[in-house]
Amino acid sequence: MSRTPHEIALLRESADLVARTLAEVGKHIFPGQKTLVLDSIAEEFIRSYDAIPAFKGYRMARLPAFPCTLCISVNDAVVHGFPGSYVLQDGDLVSIDCGVLLNGYYGDSAYTFGVGELSAENIELCTTTYEALLLGIAASSSHNTLGDIGYAIQRHCESKGMGVVRDLVGHGIGSNLHEPPQIPNYGMPNKGDRIQTGMTFCIEPMINLGTHKVFIDRDGWTVRSADGSASAHYEHMVCVHSDGPEILTTFEFIEQHITPPYKQIEIIPYG
Numbered sequence: 001m002s003r004t005p006h007e008i009a010l011l012r013e014s015a016d017l018v019a020r021t022l023a024e025v026g027k028h029i030f031p032g033q034k035t036l037v038l039d040s041i042a043e044e045f046i047r048s049y050d051a052i053p054a055f056k057g058y059r060m061a062r063l064p065a066f067p068c069t070l071c072i073s074v075n076d077a078v079v080h081g082f083p084g085s086y087v088l089q090d091g092d093l094v095s096i097d098c099g100v101l102l103n104g105y106y107g108d109s110a111y112t113f114g115v116g117e118l119s120a121e122n123i124e125l126c127t128t129t130y131e132a133l134l135l136g137i138a139a140s141s142s143h144n145t146l147g148d149i150g151y152a153i154q155r156h157c158e159s160k161g162m163g164v165v166r167d168l169v170g171h172g173i174g175s176n177l178h179e180p181p182q183i184p185n186y187g188m189p190n191k192g193d194r195i196q197t198g199m200t201f202c203i204e205p206m207i208n209l210g211t212h213k214v215f216i217d218r219d220g221w222t223v224r225s226a227d228g229s230a231s232a233h234y235e236h237m238v239c240v241h242s243d244g245p246e247i248l249t250t251f252e253f254i255e256q257h258i259t260p261p262y263k264q265i266e267i268i269p270y271g
């Protein structure tokens with residue numbers, strides 16, 4: 001589905017708010033912090049802009065409504081973790097996913113933070129996942145297909161021996177949080193629907209240090225890696241223009257306050 005320039009302008013505002021919310025949360029990530037506190041900070045920040053936390057009360061088939069503003073997924077948790085009484089520890093990887101609804105349009109972005117000092121392998125995981133996101137974005141042109149995006153992400157992560165989670169995918173975004181098309185993080189070049197100018201969607205690689213397989217925790221929501229290996233998740237909203245992709249969200253605000261958990265990277269775009 002192609003968006004009008006007016007809709008894209010509104011989505012840019014929602015994307016900006018979600019980027020600023022993640023930055024506000026990022027300021028408060030340190031060893032000893034309770035994840036529930038991060039959730040309150042995010043909710044208060046979003047509501048101060050007369051916006052609504054998009055995940056709170058969100059329903060997926062057969063599941064109870066999601067109770068919080070943020071998904072906070074620590075270490076082997078891939079996505080959809082609950083904020084709660086867990087206290088962040090030095091060396092934790094904490095993936096924070098945030099959604100907002102502003103003026104009828106959604107914003108959705110995720111960032112994996114490091115708590116204190118990260119292990120070398122967790123830095124490698126963050127670096128590869130972030131690189132994969134940029135490669136997926138670079139493949140998001142109207143000359144390509146959705147399969148090209150997935151292929152760019154999968155090829156890069158699997159070449160480093162990491163697992164690409166398949167059970168969850170990126171998605172179109174607009175006046176609904178999740179819209180067609182689905183944007184898998186795996187695929188074959190030249191396969192799948194052709195990418196159209198004016199499309200807006202979220203690209204969100206979820207990458208495990210070990211197996212790509214996942215399971216759902218007893219809480220009904222938290223997705224964990226099957227082998228207990230660490231997982232990272234970076235998500236941007238993208239709009240496809242005739243001259244290439246525009247990234248609607250940004251990590252710039254976050255990285256004004258923290259040092260990224262990934263290494264400086266050099267990307268050779270796919271295609």
Ligand code: MG
Nearest residue numbers: 097108109110
């Ligand atoms: Mg998200």
Ligand code: MG
Nearest residue numbers: 108202204235
């Ligand atoms: Mg998303």
